[in-house]
Amino acid sequence: MKWSIPERIVERGRDYMKEGRVLSIVQDAERKVWHAEVLGKELYRVQLDGTPKENDICECPYWMDHGFCKHTVAVELSLRQKGTSRIIKEDAPIIFEKRSLSVSEMFTKGFSKLNHLEKKDKLTPLTVEYVVDVIETNNYYPELAVLGVSLRLGYQGVKPKTYIIKNIGEFFQTFQKEGTFLVNKQHYFDLIKENFTIETQELLEQLMAIYQTSQILGVSGVQVKGKIDKRYLVLPIDQGQQLLEKMSKTLHFQLNDEGKKYRHLKFIKGSMPIIFDFSKQIDGSYKLVINDQITTFLSHYQWGFSQDQVFIFTQEQEAIYTTLLQLLKRIEQPEIIYEKHELSDLFGSVIPLLKKIGVVNVSEEVESEIIYRPLEPIFIFRKIKGMIKLRIDFTYGDVVFSTDKKYTIESGADQEVVRDGKKEQEILDQLAKFGYKQEVSGFEKSLPAGERLYYFFKAEIPTFRRLGDVRMGKKLRELFLDAQHHQPLIEVSDSDSWLDVRFDITGIAEQEIDAVLASLLRKDQFYTLESGEVLSLDSEEFQQTSEVLTMLRKNMKNVQGTIKVPRNQGLMIENMLEHNSRAHFSDSFKKMVTNLTHPEKFEASVPKTIQATLRSYQIEGYKWLKMLSYYQFGGILADEMGLGKTLQTITYLLSEKEEGQQKGCALIVAPASLIYNWAAEIKKFAPDLQAEVVAGNKAEREQLASQQGLDVLITSYASLRQDIEMYQALNIGYLILDEAQMVKNSGTKTAQALKSLTIPQRFALSGTPIENNLDELWSIFQMILPGLFPTRTLFRAMKPEEVAKIIQPFILRRDKKTVLKDLPEKIESNLYSVLTEEQKTVYLAYLKQMQENVSQMDQDSFKKNRLSILAGLTRLRQICCDPSLFIDDYTGGSGKLEQVKDLLVAAKENNRRVLLFSQFTSMLSIIEEELHALGVTTFYLRGSTKPKERMEMAEAFNAGEKDVFLISLKAGGTGLNLTGADTVILYDLWWNPAVEEQAAGRAHRIGQKNVVEVWRMIAEGTVEEKMNSLQQEKRELFQKVIQGNEEQLAKMTEEDIRTILSIGE
Incomplete structure (x- = not known):
């Protein structure tokens, strides 16, 4: 026991010993320590040093601070009491019996161990x-x-x-x-x-x-x-x-x-501790000595150990070194003897590899006997008796190693040329891939034909050219006709209603031209002539020809290299071939292209008897119609509403009559609400045109249409479908489809009826030729310019940019901002209303029900229930307007209705005149009743309003009569001129923003003198907000295809509907 331990600690240790708190002592003879357990406040483990050093350890806090404690003293005193010294000698281990514990001691000891765990780290690092x-x-x-x-x-x-x-x-x-x-x-x-x-x-x-x-x-x-x-x-x-x-x-x-x-250990990348010494021996032989200082090589790890250094091998180095080890196992000493004739292969193939894993020392004497020259292989191909023969000359400067020995040129006797074994092997491997077999003087294989012959010239020969110099015998060379020397020539000329596209190919017989064109249509890369020669078709010029043929495939008629195609394909042909130096165009074709691209320059005079002064853009529109008519093309006049599409069309029809160019009577087909408007406009602007509205019962319509001397017949789409046989019998030279989006579905009976008419000249008028998708544009052009587009399936695969390029000459679109600089501004605003409490309760109940139903639908069930989902959305929109539209006993009011009443009363007080549109006619009736009670006078245009009455109301309103014009969105969204209004209110939103634009266009058009304000009413926090956002997001397709900044699609996709229903409370 150390003398430095205080007496008080020794006494406490003695007390512990007497009280029996030393529970166990175990001797560890090997480590020369005693392990003991002492029960104090906790159970402590003690390690008593069994050497004279007495470096004892205890896990109690006191020992941690002082290096001694009563617990170590108690253990030593216990040993003394048993007559044992703490110094352990080389005897067998002595294990003292553990004292039995009382129940209370066992309980305490058990839990003491848990506390003891926290201190173990301080005891036994x-x-x-x-x-x-x-x-x-x-x-x-x-x-x-x-x-x-x-x-x-x-x-x-x-x-x-x-x-x-x-x-x-x-x-x-x-x-x-x-x-x-x-x-x-x-x-x-x-x-x-x-x-x-x-x-x-x-x-x-x-x-x-x-x-x-x-x-x-x-x-x-x-x-x-x-x-x-x-x-x-x-x-x-x-x-x-x-x-x-x-x-x-x-x-x-x-x-x-x-x-x-x-x-x-030290890891090293780079040169390995391997030395290769190569020198010449006295007897004239050569010795390679390998001094490998790597003691252990582990290929899995790609490591080599040399004492405390670890060399890291690359994958290539590992492969080389593994091969070296395997070769060294076969020889007793790491020395290899070479003869002089082996030097070329050694230095060409082996030495370059050895340099990658170590240091190669070559004596000066050996270096003087080695010649280094780059390999320049020469491939000589010849056609002999149905075979391709190939000789290869492996050329190193003046030295040649040929596969035909008689062409080999040896080096001097005292020097050896180092051959590039790697590249030579690469060439031999390539020959095997191409199916060549070795023979006495080189290599050979059967002369291929057709596709394999093309592959020989286009794949094999270029591969060998990348490897070296290729030379070819005349007979073999003549089998391949390179496109560079046999280029296609294209001549395009205008011939009546067709274009003649003539193809010729330099050096190819005329009778084979059609077969070559057929190959191009199939996208073949070559054509095999009757003589067996192969004509390559993969040049840029041939590829352009292939594209032209593909584009014209549907309508072309092919006769010995000349293809007849409709004129309407002319601009596309010119666009495709404008940079082709081998394409030639006739003067008449060039003139047609100029007119199509610059219709404003077409020579056409405005009729003298037209009773209107046309604006400059209207004259351009008239010239565009005349130009298309001259070339017998149809087109769509797609000006924004209010720019005078009707006047431009009337001017065109009048000029045809004045110039004696009339091809027959003109048939104007329009919505029923507009037929009398057309008659009035013709009477006003072109009284010399004899026009008749074909209306009434069937007998009356037949009588009206059969009158002699008529220039223009005007009918509705509904009447046309019923009278199609009558019109088929008449001499009709012009077909004008007003509001042509009415026949956007090519599968309807009306569209089918129009297609059955054989009318030489056709035009469509529509401010929105695309409302939902590009199929609508395809349908309209099927009626006015058949053949312009491919089949519907192929059309759907076209990009909007491609469609825009095709229709560019055949559609004319101008907007008010561009052409009417003097037109007053149109200001659009969104007015938000708040649902009343009861209105909100009804709305949220319907919304929750719809959300639950739709969220459980997969894509298929969504499609099956699409109509019911749209009906549900309509209910939500009606609630936003006024729940009483479909809930009979509803009395909770409408936030939007109260807002519009305030707006209209204020509008009257400020002398503003208002057009109010709604999709729901019953809503217009409610508004009318409320306004009358407030002293606000109204006109009301319903779908049932007769055409003549429509015109009378419009004229009266423009003359200043009444305060508000209530209009059903579907009934009055088109064809009305209501410039007497300076304010437009859209009471409820429509899916299609184009429809709303048309409604606003009733007031914002030629003749308007005042700034027009358009107020779009939106119920806050409802589907209407989402609908408005959706309209803003979907304005791209119209812009890409038609013009640039106008109305867009509105067809509701599944994603759109799910987005709209995601509105929370």
Whole structure:
């Protein structure tokens, strides 16, 4: 016992000894320590040093601060009481019996252990040694060895004694649980993580992760000499370098290699410690001496060990070095003797590889005997008796190694040319791929025909050209007709109502031109002539020709190289061939293209008898109609509403009559609401045109249409469908489809009826030729210019930009901003209203029900229930207007209705005149009743309003009569001129913004003198808000195809509907 321990501590220790608080003492003879347990306030473990040094340890707090305590004293005194010295001699271990504990002591001791766990790290700091061994898995191939990591465990100290961990898996399982690990029968360690340094913890956790991965893969331990050794964990290839570097930086690392131990490792990239010495011997032979300083090579890891250095091999270096090792196994000494004739192959193929793994020293004497020249192979192809013969001259400067020996030119006797073995082998491998077989003077294969002959010239020959110089015999060369010397010539001319497109090919017989064109249509890359020669069709010029043929395929008639196509394809042909130097156009064709691209320059005079002064843009529109008519083309006049499409059309029809160009009577088909408007406009602007509205019962319509001397017949779409046989019998030379979007569906009976009419000249008028999708544009052009577009299926595959390019000459679109600089401004505003409380309750109930129904639908069920979903959306929109539209006993009011009443009263007080549109006629009736009660006078245009009455109301309103014009959106969205209004109110939103634009266009058009305000009424926090956002997001297709900044699609997609219903409360 140390003399420095205070007496009071010794006395307390004696008391503990007397009270029997030393519960057990166990001798560890190997470590020369005593392990004891002492019961104080807690159960403490004591380690008593069994040497004269007396370096005792206790886990109590007092010992931590002072290095001694009453517990260590009590253990030593207990030993003395039993007649035993603390100094352990080389005797067998003595184990003292444990004293039996009372129930209370057992209870206290059991819980004391839990408190004791928190202090273990302060008691037994541990150290780990990492031992890495090279473990051979194959005796004959030592390079296939792996690295096995094993661990040794012990307490920290100056020279800690460590113990081998015999089962590394059990160690990691205990480490993970922070349990007690027995290294042998007498020694155990508490693997609490805090007992290890942070660096050791990180390394152990990384190794543990590797062990756990190996367990998942079913790998346990390492097989050593036929037995599984569970000490080891195989070092994984992907983490090998990182782990070795980490372990070697610790003070407890050891690599065992070739009987030597290394404590630190250094990884190196670059040149290996391998030296190759090549010199000439006295007897005239040559010796290669290999000095390999790599003691261990691990091919799996691509590492070579040389003492404490680890050389990192690349994949190529690993392959070279592995081959070297296998070759060295076959010889006793690392020396190889060469003869002079072997030098060329050695320096050409082997030495370059050896330089990649080490240092090659070549003596000056040997260097003087070696010639280095670049390889320049020459390939000579010839056609002989149905075969392709190939001779290869491997040329190195003046020296030639030919596959035909008689063409070989040797080097001088005292020098050897170094051959490029790698490139020569590459050439031989390529020959094998192409099916060549070796023969006496070179290589050969059967002369291919057709596609294989084309492949020979287009794939094989270019491959050999990349490898060297290609020379070809005349007979073989003449089998291939290169497009560069046999280019297509295209001549385009205008012939009546057709275009003649004539094709010719330099050097190709005229009777074979059609067959070549057929090959181009099939997208063939070549054509085999009757003579067996192959014509290449892959040049840019032939590809352009192929594109033209593909485009014209549907309507073309082909006769010996000349194709007849409709005139309407002319501009597309010109666009495709404008940069083709081999394309020629006739003067008449050039003039047609100029007129199509610059219709304003077409020579046409405005009729003298027209009773109107046309604006400049209207004259251009008139000229455009005349130009298309001259070339027998149809078109769509797509000016924005209010720009005078009617006047431009009337001017065109009048000029045809004045110039004596009339092809027959003109038939104008319009919505029923507009037929009398057309008659009035014709009477006003062109009284010389004899026009008749074909209306009434069937007998009356037949009588009206059969009158002699009529220039224009005006009928509705509905009447036309019923009278189609009558119109088929009449001599009609012009067809004008007003508001042509009415026949946007080609499958309707009206559209089918129009297609059945054989009328030479056709035009469509529509401010919105596209409302929902591009199919509508296809349908309209099918009626006015058949053949312009391909089939519907092919059309749907076209991009909007492609469609725009095709229709560019045949559609004319201007907007008010561009052409009417003097037109007053149109100001658009959104006015938001708030639902009343009862209105909101009704709305949320309907919305929740719809959301629940739609959320449960997949795509198929959504399609099946589409109509009911749209009906539900209509209900939500009606609630936004006024729930009483469909709820009979509803009395909760409408926020929007109250807002519009205030607006209209204020409008009257400020002398503003208003057009109010709604989709729901019953809503207009409610508004009318409310306004009358407020003293606001109204006109009301319903769908049932007769055409004549419509015109009378419009004229009266424009003359200043009444305050508000209530209009059904569908009934009055088109064809009305209501410039007497300066305010437009859209009471409820429509899916299609184009319809709303048309409604606003009733007031904002030619003749308007005042600024027009458009108020769009939106119920806040409802589907109307989402509808408004949707309209803003979908304004691209019209812009891409028709013009640039106008109305857009409105067809509701499933995504649109789901988005609209996502509105929360």
